[in-house]
Amino acid sequence: MLESFRGFFSLKKHQTLRGKVFKLVGISFSSILLLTGVFFTYTNWSNSTSNAQKYYIEQAQVNATGAKMRTYRAIGTVRTLSIAIDNLIEERKTLQDSTISHLLNDVTQRLTKYNDITLYHAAYISLDRRYLQAGNGDGRATFISTEDKVGMTRIDKPNFDQSELDQCLQRSETERKTAISRPYMSSYPNGSPSAFVASISAPIEYKNKVIGSVAVDIPLQQLQRIIKKTEVPEGASAYLISHDGQVVAHTNDAMNAKPLPSDTDPKLMETIQSITHDKNNQTPHFVDLNGKSHFVVPVNVDQTYTTWAFGLSIPNNELYKKARTNTLIAILVSLVGLAIGLALSRFIATRITEPINEINQSINKLGKGEVKSITKLNSDDQTEIGQIYRSMNNLIDSLGSAVHFAFEIGKGNFNENLARQSDNDDISNALIEMKESLIRSKEQEQQRQQEEQINNWANEGVAKFSEILRSNHTDIKELSHQIISNLVRYLGINQGGLFVQNDSEKQYLDMTACFAYSRRKMMEQRFEVNEGLVGRCFVEAEPIYLLEVPESYITITSGLGDTPPRCLLLVPLKVDGEVNGVIELASLEPIAEYKVKFVEKVAESIASTLKNVRINEHTAKLLEQTKIQAEEMAAAEEEMRQNLEELQSTQEEMARVQEEQKRAMDKVTTDNQMFEALLRSTSEYVYFKDSSGRYVKASESARMLLGVDRIEEALGKTAFDLFPADVAQEIDKEDQAVMKSQTPLLKQQGKLTYKDGTTKTVEKNKYPVKNTGQEVVGLISIYKEV
Known part of the structure; x- marks a missing residue:
């Protein structure tokens, strides 16, 4: 028999093509099919068990997401309520009870129902009594409204107590973030029935100060419905555990509002605790214990940095029932396929007898x-x-x-x-x-x-x-119009405005140009430096980009009129660290990112040019004043000429006067020549400033102090043109102090820092300069390098 077996599998030269093909194809096909059947049987078992685990992990994640969505909705509600209180206080400074009652009724009577589902059982507003119109001294007032009763209840107390609600409110105010309480049985002073709830609170901030908090109660019965709807096999259970280890919801109603049973397996307990104590955990866990598979998924409550845990516990015999059935079917299919393969091989061998040329x-x-x-x-x-x-x-x-x-x-x-x-x-x-x-x-x-x-x-x-x-270097309004009109057209947006800080009233920003819908708008707008979005952008010195602003969300103080834009871009006009204006652009469509970057890029050039134009305008005003003074001097000369004609009868006296004037002029000329020689030859750094802080005269050596190649480059300029802003501000402050106090500054050492980062250590002396009327008209400064 062994010889027959060997003969069947041997390939001899005298065997027919049919026999060879049958043996080669049959043996190869059968071997491959057998190996394939074994592989697929093993793979089927592995995939089936893995798919069963993935299915229930995904189901756990879906239910965890459902639980998170309930908390997300509540977080959005308390944040909106907090912002509403902040805006009301910003508008009215103090609140009436009727205003708070209206807000609470909006939450409890209009927003708490969704498809006959109670989303919030109660809503709270807790405020420092100083922000209430009827407030008396210290302490706080807590306003409560429940979804089953119209109206509001007010409770006044000196501070927070030990209740779960007050501890949740206190935590959100202390940490300045949204907080969630541990599950607890609520108690309402207005007679509403108690319920198993969890409170979610958010702080109320006014002018960067926490003045109270708001909260809503989530009825955990809704989470119990999610658990009840979970599809689990026979003998399995689903549950939701809070961050303090309390059962929030369970397929077994008797387990709700209780801690985990003491007989819970330590490894499962450790897994649940590791999830609820890790605020950043996003990974589902699988634990196989004592014939049961446990799937535990973290439920991260958004913005509260709190994690709950959702779990499924399924008996392994139910979990892998389908896997066992699929494996038996795979074995049966493999055997049937093997039989079919052998028959097919024999059939092929009997048919391959014709030429294959x-x-x-x-x-x-x-x-x-x-x-x-x-x-x-x-x-x-x-x-x-x-x-x-x-x-x-x-x-x-x-x-x-x-x-x-x-x-x-x-x-x-x-x-x-x-x-x-x-x-x-x-x-x-x-x-x-x-x-x-x-x-x-x-x-x-x-x-x-x-x-x-x-x-x-x-x-x-x-x-x-x-x-x-x-x-455009002369008219700041015309320059502003050219800038904003071309910017609106080039960006392809709807409207824009340009605001510049007022020279005389630094606390105001004036609109110097407005352009909308391809037309120049003649509008007069003024903002305080901390008012609205324009003032905020000016103070923060950072761009503000608001996208998709809802019309009914909040009234935004905009400098572009009453039409609420869908997209706002505000860019500060900043140069050398100093903000002197704001560009505000509005569009009905989002502004592309590359356009935003372009506006930020040209804003610095615009700021620099606007600063120079303002300086030129100031210089022009000074020149106009000089012209007027020159005309007045010409009139005075004319009057003097007339007086000279009238005094011709006293020529001898006039000759004497002229001779004295000549001697005085000679003396002045000599003094000036000696003074100019002194300025040219002295090694010390000497310069004169007028009362406005501009350099009017300086020694030749002072160019090394002022950082210029020729001393003429510094004349007519201020320290802000030659030194960094902080150094210039210190020099100007010191000069103004000498002129105002009329007290010299003697032998004081200090350091000068230049725009290229180099420094000099100097000793300085400063003296006020007075006119004949004893009024200070400038000062002289003498520096020498130490």
């Missing part, structure tokens, strides 16, 4: 790559050879399609499609991957071109606004 010729042509010259084989034969013919024809068609596909792709026709003959069709996969690679390359090129267009757009915009800023 035609097939061989076609294969040779395919090997040479002659796809188009191959003639299809006659596939009318219904035997195995006919199947091979048809397979060869399919191969010819497949290769022909691949060749046609490659030609079309080479022409750039990326809409051409190629059908895969199977999941393992390497040729089709390679060609399709080639097509996708070419498409990606094309998309990358398009993206590069788009980025290049954006860069070109930005560079053109910078050049455009540089030209605008260079060509």
